[in-house]
Amino acid sequence: MKSYSLLIAATLLAFSLLTPAQAQFPGMGGAAQPKALPGTAGDQSPKGSAKLIGTIVDSTQAKAVEFASIALYNKATGKAVDGTVADDKGKFALTKLVAGEYRALITFVGFRNKTIDNLVLANGQSLDLGVIKLSSAVKTLEEVTVTGQAALIEEKVDRLVYNADKDITAKGGDATDILRKVPMLTVDLDGNVSLRGSSNIRVLINNKPSTIVASSVSDALKQIPADQIKTVEVITSPSAKYDAEGSGGIINIITKKNSLQGLNLNVDSGVGNRGSMLSLNGSYRKGKAGFTIGGFGRGIYNTITKTNLDQTSEVNGVSTLTRQTGNGTSRGLFGQYNLGFDYDLAKNQSLTAGVRYGVRNMISPQDLVTQLFTNGTPSSISYRNVDTRNLSGTVDANIDYLHTFKPQQEWSISTLYSRNDLTNNFNADLLNSTGALTGRQKNLNGNVNQEFTVQTDYQTPIKKNQLLEFGAKGILRQVNSNYEYLLAGPTGEYTTEKNGTRGALLYHQNIAAGYTSYTYTTKQRYTLKGGLRYEHTFIDASTEEKGTLGIGNYGVLVPSVNASKTFKGTTVKLGYNRRIQRPGLQQLNPNFNTANPQNITIGNPTLRPELTNNFEVGLSKTIKKTFINATFFGRVTNNAITQVRQPSDTLAGAIVTTYQNIGRQYAYGTNTFANVAITSKINVGLFLNAFYTSLTGQTTNADGVAEDLTNTGINVSGGTFANAQFGHGWGAQAFGFMQGSQVQLQGTQGGFGFYTIGIKKDINNKKGSVGLAAENFLSNRFNIHTVLNSAQFNQVNDVYLYNRGIRLTFTYKIGKMTMDAPRKKAKSVNNDDVKSEGGGQPAGGGTPGGGTPR
Known part of the structure; x- marks a missing residue:
């Protein structure tokens, strides 16, 4: 394992020399970082011994929000004094803070901004804000989140996402029971799938192909339990990243994963x-x-x-x-x-x-x-x-x-x-x-x-x-x-x-x-x-x-x-x-x-x-x-x-x-x-x-x-569905x-x-x-x-x-x-x-x- 790790490290080092300078991309899910905030590298602001820590999570899914931005403002002057970015577990820490009263602003693309007021720090103190929950924004840069329906359908630039984990009638069934309910798809009684009238589609499972799908889509769908499906992505206009196969489009079935x-x-x-x-x-x-x-x-x-x-x-x-x-x-x-x-x-x-x-x-x-x-x-x-x-x-x-x-x-x-x-x-x-x-x-x-x-x-x-x-x-x-x-x-x-x-x-x-x-x-x-x-x-x-x-x-x-x-x-x-x-x-x-x-x-x-x-x-x-x-x-x-x-x-x-x-x-x-x-x-x-x-x-x-x-x-088809809790x-x-x-x-x-x-x-x-x-x-x-x-x-x-x-x-x-x-x-x-x-x-x-x- 040691030699294997060394080989990977050497390969990555060589590859990284070819990569452009690092830059944030908030429009695609990255976080916009504060510009030259006092207290960051290169700044000569006064240093103290106070500390501020916390963890940022998605309020709807209780999952960490990776790389969210945290900015700290002096309550009296309103000026930014420090800032940082959460890690991949949503955790952050601001150290060497001067005692005083502050407010914190937490931002991330796709979520509503969160402000925490009346933060009082004393020298030598470590203030833990605990779990901070961010609420999803109704509108994002690349997609429309369906108000009141976000748990059902999402519309993105090149695909439609159907969230299937709310389906209670499909338990005990297979993937065909789910796909019948996805807009734009038609599934006949043999399990054959078509998209906008075309059966020339490609079906992936967790972004992966399988030879069983290549042999028969209908037979493959019968092997996937319906209650293990999280989402179904209907990709009507695949980008160049996807294989050129599938004249009608691509269906990507995402199963439930555990973190x-x-x-x-x-x-x-x-x-x-x-x-x-x-x-x-x-x-x-x-x-x-x-x-x-x-x-x-x-x-x-x-x-x-x-x-x-x-x-x-x-x-x-x-x-x-x-x-x-x-x-x-x-x-x-x-x-x-x-x-x-x-x-x-x-x-x-x-x-x-x-x-x-x-x-x-x-x-x-x-x-x-x-x-x-x-x-x-x-x-x-x-x-x-x-x-x-x-x-x-x-x-x-x-x-x-x-x-x-x-x-x-x-x-x-x-x-x-x-x-x-x-x-x-x-x-x-x-x-x-x-x-x-x-x-x-x-x-x-x-x-x-x-x-x-x-x-x-x-x-x-x-x-x-x-x-x-x-x-x-x-x-x-x-x-x-x-x-x-x-x-x-x-x-x-x-x-x-x-x-x-x-x-x-x-x-x-x-x-x-x-x-x-x-x-x-x-x-x-x-x-x-x-x-x-x-x-x-x-x-x-x-x-x-x-x-x-x-x-x-x-x-x-x-x-x-x-x-x-x-x-x-x-x-x-x-x-x-x-x-x-x-x-x-x-x-x-x-x-x-x-x-x-x-x-x-x-x-x-x-x-x-x-x-x-x-x-x-x-x-x-x-x-x-x-x-x-x-x-x-x-x-x-x-x-x-x-x-x-x-x-x-x-x-x-x-x-x-x-x-x-x-x-x-x-x-x-x-x-x-x-x-x-x-x-x-x-x-x-x-x-x-x-x-x-x-x-x-x-x-x-x-x-x-x-x-x-x-x-x-x-050719005409259609249907209706209703859910109630x-x-x-x-x-x-x-x-x-x-x-x-x-x-x-x-x-x-x-x-x-x-x-x-x-x-x-x-x-x-x-x-x-x-x-x-x-x-x-x-x-x-x-x-x-x-x-x-x-x-x-x-x-x-x-x-x-x-x-x-x-x-x-x-x-x-x-x-x-x-x-x-x-x-x-x-x-x-x-x-x-x-x-x-x-x-x-x-x-x-x-x-x-x-x-x-x-």
């Missing part, structure tokens, strides 16, 4: 008719070192889905009508376990390390009955029992180092290794009309997605109102997919003969990136944040069948500009950025998934990235107790990665879904929401998302003929959401609704709580009606979901803690990267469990 000294253990549990959960999280902190350990397990059951499918296809002059019904269930176990360590190497240096393991075990059996009509005449009927297994195990390990030179001046090095072993298999039994087994099918698909990332970031203030940031990043990523399609008779071994197949994909994707970003804030409350990022991607891909795929390397230059102006309680924002969307594992995977042979899915390993230009204008205003935000946006995407469906030329009546870089997408719309603080303990919110979309492109149909595709329409620890919450039909390239996907209410009672001086929540309790089921079509096929799909639910939750905190000031932690890797399976576009009826096909 207490001592030992504690939190127990969260819930049981319901459709799911149960248990979570144990503990932490121990002593001095410079801290340890965290935790585990979360969730089981789902009694999830019933029924499907009806009518689809017509025409190939080579032969018309085939498919009528299919399906009855399915889903059950699964999800877990996440973590171990963390952090250590303060010095007062301004910290080292953080952690390991997280996530597991998913999802099983979806389904019984399918399929009847085919050829040119109007019944031709066959088949029975099929399918068992689909979606399993994964994910490991994330990180080591991060941070050196803080002074407020807003810091340098960090971050590393991350992430690996996801993903299995997506199915077994199918083929039956005749009497129920006798006539054959068997099996698809084995094992995937390994692993990546290693290293990045370094440096930021420094320039003068008092500017911030400069720059950094570099490298990602080494490898995807392996091995797949087999096996056949067997009623008995005997499986074989790849008789149209059975096997294959493999090897996909290397390495990325080198560099960026610079500049922020400028004026006294008139103008904020300008601009940046430039360059990323170069190196690809080496091959399949067992086709050999090297010959996908070329490519580079992209990504500019971003964000501006805001605050005046009289109103904030206006302008933003522009360019984004890139690389294909994800599910889009690339060439496995031929025939769990439902009438709706086949297959990836495309030759996909190229898509490029998107985003524009937005936002307006936020506080009117008495009401906060209103309206954003108008435009999005133009070239080379869009889109699901394309066409009839199979080998299997009668089947529709094949794949992915292609096809055409261009336009979207223009608005996101509007309002929060009303009816009283200090009751608030109500409303939100509405509406946009017009136009999709165009060209594909080749089953007959080898080029087909032009165009579709336009309006009552006496004696009681609280209540309600939420409702409705999603209208969504325009797709080849039709429309049906809408859906969701609602929930809950109550909670705090017990034992808020050490624990008991809650009850119910969802979709007014109806037994609801229908998602999807219509897809082209010149060669027409598909009508009805999925009936039975998700009426109720759950009882219990939480309790064990342990004794003392408050410690929050410390600067080492920054972590942000891989805002690769497109996920988040389209939320069911490819037709009969997919196992009724969910989105994989």
